Amino acid sequence: MTLEMVFVAGMIVLMLTLLLFEVIRADFIIFIFLVIFLLSGVITTEQALSGFSNEGMLTVLLLFIVAGAIQKHGIIENFIYGILGKTTSLRLSMVKLLAPISIASGFLNNTPIVVTLTPILRDWARDNGFSPSKILIPLSYATILGGTITMIGTSTNLIVNGLLINAGVEGFSFFTLTVVGLPITIAGLIYILTIGHKILPNTLGAEDTIRKEAKEFLAEATIGQRFEHLNQTIINASKNSLKGIYIIEIIREDGTRIFPVRAETYIKEGDNLIFSATLNRIAEVEKLKGISLETGTNESLEVLQDENHHLVEAVISHNSSLVNKTIRSAEFRSRYNAGVIAVHRNNQRITSRVGDIMLKPGDTLLLLAEDSFVQEHQHSQNFYVVSTVNPPETLIQSNLKGFLALGLLLVMILSVTLGFLSMFEAMLIAVILLFVTRLINWQETLSYIQFDVILLIASAFGIGAAMTQSGLALFLAENMVRFAQPLGILGIIFIVYLATNIFTELITNSAAAVLMFPIAFEIASQLDVDYMGLIITIAIAASCSFITPIGYQTNLIVYGPGGYKFSDYIKVGAPLVLLTMAMTSTIVYLVWY
Template identity: 30%
Template sequence: MTVEIGIALGIILLAVILFVTERLSIDTVAILTMVLFMVTGVLTPAEGLAGFSNPATVTVAAMFIISSAIFKSGALNSIGTGLTRVGRRSYLLCLLALMLISGSLSAFINDTAVVALLMPVVIQVGKDIRVSPSKLLMPLSFGALLGGVCTLIGTSTNILVSGIAQTQGVEPLQMFEFLPAGIVFLLAGITYMFLVGRHMLPDRKVPDNLSEEFGLGDYLTEIVLLPGSPMVGVPLQQSNLVRDLDIEVMQVTRDKERLQVFPSLMLRANDVLKVLIGVEKLKKLKEEQGVKLKSERKFRDEDMSLYNSMLYEAIVTPNSYMEGKSLKELNFRAYNYGASVLAIRHRDEIVHDKLAHVKLSAGDVLLISANPEQAEKLRQNDDILLISQTARSSFNYGKIIPVLLISVGIVLSAATGLVPIVLSAVVGVVLLVVFGCIRLDEAYEAIDWKVIFMLGGVLSMGAALEKTGAARLLADYLILGVGAYGPHALLSVFFFATFITTNFMSNNATAALLAPIAIVTAQEMGVNERPFIMAVAYAASLSFMTPMGYQTNTMIYGPGNYRFYDFLKVGTPLNLLLWLLASLIIPYFFPL
């Protein structure tokens, strides 16, 4: 143990604690870790920043753009239609089709995009066949995760592990090298969910309307501002209604004309305000000076049509700019042309009061009141995903054919070894832009920059472990403790440690931490590095035990009305099954 090794391990321990506790965002922790390595002299600036030029980072950025181009072309719309037809016939057929479709798509398209595409369809199918979303959304997410381990481009983790292997002098992973074992994992996962898992899925019935589902139970009340009201001549955002009582103003009528509601709207005498208000606030409002209550009654979904609005559910997406911020900090209503958030489902609770001050988290579901113009603005916002009343992208035949041809070309050129995957992906992106399949500004927007910065940062962990000798030290300890039982036992330990860690920490961070140690361990034992690399790659993406283990699990948590325990109950047996299976088939497909 040298001083350099001690510093490197200390920084990595700090990073692990921050990753698990989520006190800072994942990308922030990754960059902080990289900076600490450089400041302490463990890595030079060139070594620390090398992660941003790593082929893995560039490839992942390119794949975000390619997935977006496929999504925008409308090429996948027919899949949703087919799933709807199957779902109306049988729940069991729907479950099988859902996992097969999400698994197949995720092998070539970003799994988050696949879940985003299919989630609104799945929720609608559930309503049509009277099956709770909780019976369908977990199979959707699990299918996407299982399919992602079938190819190199199926998940960013596979690309990252390949990049780490290449930087350590090992042959990079090939496009379909994952496929044989990946198919076994996919079929095993589908069989488990069909025979066992579906019986453990919760059956949480969803009310017929969103206002009941979110427990609004509020009154729709009309208020008239009297000439002597202190709110006359005051912007809506600064009025007592919003500032002190935190009341949601749904509509303002002035001289029989309905006005668009926005924060800076100046209130005038005799304005009629339609507000959504709870019982306690209603009592306080009756005591407010300068206002007159015209009517009050229970709120219903149908009331939204009175002023050309509807209720929408929207998820705060993983790595969203909105994470950790409140609606007030985001200036949500002004930015979205007056769309109003009426309630927030945050983990296991539904929040109604002081919504403007609630700190948002990935997976939170917002109940939003919006008119068609505002809804279109929301659909274009990449930080949230509408999951109800969502319009699909229309077929664009001028784009579908070139998008599919270019995508197939990317896969084949990389699979045949004609060019490296990074070059294939970059050339594909250039062709997509040149042929007008995606605009340059759309390409920039398609890249999840938080993931890119996270990858650039976490790659420094592997570099520090390798440079300081910490990876070799940890490998020696592992060999000393488990090596006596042979390389098969060590391989099984790496798979187990990886899937346990990735359920509580970023899957990419887990891979960046364990892949270098796995490579060095294999080299120290004098066996093939390939099975150890594959064990880390597979296990880092097979995360079923927690809602925060993988982005797709986070996305379905709120809409499925799941509890943390649901993932433990359904996901833990599946993870253990795949661990035992991996211990047998990885050495078979990748001999030690």
């Protein structure tokens, strides 16, 4: 190994470590290492910037706009309401639901589909006496599987296509991936509706209600002079006004911190109580005389509380700019015109003041927000809005406009399929027509584009170039071939899939695809075989993340609302990973080799 190769390998390992532990946002991490490779001379300026002008990356950007326009006009939500309705059979409803969702995911970005449908399906399940935990992981998995059907099904497919074009070879056609994606989607849905359905956790009826009510939030309250248990012990107050809450810490007016709080500790005027409780108990505490809930900012709850505000639950995205920031340092109140009343973190009791909580992916925030909050931030990369007590009527949109946007997308796809236009040209025309017909405006466009994904994609091209330029990709390819050659080409396909899938579960699907692309390309060159089979293997493996909630963002979206444990993904997802791995390897071998 050359010195440059060792340097690149060390940087790649460090990058993977930072991605694994989510030190900062994934797009920033990859961009930082792109800059490192540029400044160290591993890649040229042209190579570093190649991703920012790549056709695949620009196509992803345009697709975000088109998908956002369709979602805006409520056509997906209306369709779901239409096919579900009232039912006595959850299995039958799942059959009717998952197939069209998978097909839709082949033509739309799956993240907005899951964001939109999570609160709808959760409420529908509860209204019909079913457990949301039986339907939300299947929702995520169905959209992931459906995304493998076409070239535009996921951003990962478009990234890989862009890498092919960048390498000077023929890219995917619109339906190149269908020969693998469609069979694994069908097989995957059958598994989800049979074995997977039985493995999923089930909390029915009253038990599900208990689960919902028992979700503990961390909250903060200030004791005033009118509090009825002033200068009494904690045990006294806990038997009456403060019954059912767990006081974690008391911060005196002079700054003294009392932790742990003992039964004989006295409550004094000006005390800040840091406590955890269910949503119902927090609401009851807020009504008590002489006690006021804080919002994690310098303003009290009363400042925000009027007829134009409602309670909203929002889940922090794994790509959020709020991750690893405190609520106070992020200036949440002024930034979103919403107060953070409480915070919930799955399977973990938080010990901190609300304003000092370091936000993590998957955290659920209980907000007091304006009526317009859900509409303004439903496309935000910072968090996924999952429920609101009094939701604005976002579904009251023109059905005609929704069908126009969808029809425009279908016409553009048809033009690509027939070879009249490239995917980039078709999406560019579609976006222009959306503006001309006033189906979208410039302000909305910015909210549809997930700039973190765009930065990650553009930066990832340079990382792949560094691996190729330094010879690291060739070195890894040669060693993988040497290891797998006794197993034949089928064994090599299997190992490429396995390596890509492991990367996907640990870091991100886009990063996994970019890291494995040059390796697979070199393997094809070493063996003198068609590169397309191995590249398709990477595209499929990078998307099929089922074992962890962190591997794919749709898994993270349903994590909190479904009340899942980390182990639920392993139990349900592991057999699905093995199924898709076996089918993909076999189909790729039979079709391309």
